[in-house]
Amino acid sequence: MIFLFDEEAGKELLSIKNENFKYLFKVRRHNVEDIISFRNPKNPLILYSYKVTSIQGRHAFLKLEDESLSIVKANKNLHLAWCVIDPKSVEKVLPSLNELGVDKITFIYCNRSQKNFKADFKRFERILLTSMQQCGRSEMMQFDTCHSLTEFIHTHPSTAMLDFCDTVLTANDKIETVLIGTEGGFCEEERTALENLRKFRLNTPLVLRSESAAVAISSILL
Numbered sequence: 001m002i003f004l005f006d007e008e009a010g011k012e013l014l015s016i017k018n019e020n021f022k023y024l025f026k027v028r029r030h031n032v033e034d035i036i037s038f039r040n041p042k043n044p045l046i047l048y049s050y051k052v053t054s055i056q057g058r059h060a061f062l063k064l065e066d067e068s069l070s071i072v073k074a075n076k077n078l079h080l081a082w083c084v085i086d087p088k089s090v091e092k093v094l095p096s097l098n099e100l101g102v103d104k105i106t107f108i109y110c111n112r113s114q115k116n117f118k119a120d121f122k123r124f125e126r127i128l129l130t131s132m133q134q135c136g137r138s139e140m141m142q143f144d145t146c147h148s149l150t151e152f153i154h155t156h157p158s159t160a161m162l163d164f165c166d167t168v169l170t171a172n173d174k175i176e177t178v179l180i181g182t183e184g185g186f187c188e189e190e191r192t193a194l195e196n197l198r199k200f201r202l203n204t205p206l207v208l209r210s211e212s213a214a215v216a217i218s219s220i221l222l
Contacts, residue, residue, distance in 0.1 A: 001023075001028065001133055001134060002037065002133065002134065002136035003037035003038055003039050003133055003136065004020060004023075004038050004039075004133055005039055005044075005129055006020065006039075006040065007040060007042065009038035009048045010040050010043075010046065010048060010064075011064070012063070012064050013061065013063060013064070014050055014061070014062040015059060015061055015062075016060040016061075016062065017060075021058055021060055024036065025055060025060055030060075031055070032055060033051065033052060034051070035049055035050070035051055035052075035065065036049075036052065036062065037049055038050060039138065044132070044139065044140065045069055045070065045071055045138055045139070046067055046069060046070070047067065047138075048066070048067045049064075049066040049067070050062035050064055050065060051063050051065050070138060071138050071139070072136045072137055072138045072139075073101060073103075073137060073139050074100070074101020074102075074103070074222050075101075075222075076101070076221065077103045078103055078176060078177075078218060078221055078222055079102075079103055079104045079106065079177040079178070080097070080104070080105045080106070080177075080178055080218070081106050081108055081152055081156065081178065081179040082105055082107055082108065082180050082210070082214060083107075083109075083110040083113055083149075083179075083182045083210070084108065084109050084113035084114070084119070085113070085183075085210050086114075086117055087120060089210070089211045090119065090211065091123070091124070091127060092211065093211045093214060094124060094127050095130075095131040095134075096215050096218075097214060097215065097218055098131040098135065098141055099131060099134075099135040100215070100218045100222050101218075101222045102222070103141065103142065104142040104144065105142075105143055105144075106143075106145065106146050106152065107144070107145050108146045108147075108148070108149055108179075109145075109146070109147050109148065110181065110182060110186065110190060111187040111189070111190055112181075112182050112184035112185070112186075112187065119143065119145065121143045125140065125143075128140060128141055149190055149193055149194065150193050152179075153193065153194065156177050158176070158177060158198075159179050159198075160173075160175045160178055160179070160198040161178070161194055161200070162178065162179065162180050162199075162202070162213055162217065163199040163200070163201065164201060165199045165200065166201075167200045167201065168201060168202070169200040169201065169202055169203070169217065169221075170220070171220055171221065173200070175198075175221055178221070179194070179197070180210055180214055181210065182210055183209060183210055202216055202217070202220075
């Protein structure tokens, strides 16, 4: 754990109880005089350092020692334009994408997306909060939804597309927005709309699931 989120972080005195108490003092075994870092989810760019002053029963009391602007993020920005798949599959790789530093994910309803799938952004954010505490990231990943590929490409014309082609993606490629399809790929109408996009493939003979491709692409570019 790099830091812990607490909605009271920033106050001169901090009282820790319930799940945070169990984690810090039962699992992590912190003790009096230890310095622990906190961020407030309402303003996560500020890092607060607290000293444990006392532990009483199932409560711990901490005193603010220092605070500073601390921005921790990837050196590059990456926006994933991800055709809608089962949200459960997204949830499995979301911590990895967060740790890699993906800046934003826009979920796009494509022809072969199941329209009954709807991303639960609140649930995604709860997953991210836990991941951020572990990897140290200070800025929340952004989420958005788009109802068609043509609409997205109109507003993001420099998007690059994962597809079957001869060009292999490398770490030197300067790409900030990547389109990833569903396992079923794109229909002919969509391919026509996407024909002018820059295209690349991954350097593997294997067929990846959509979520595996998202992690692989993010790893290479970030």
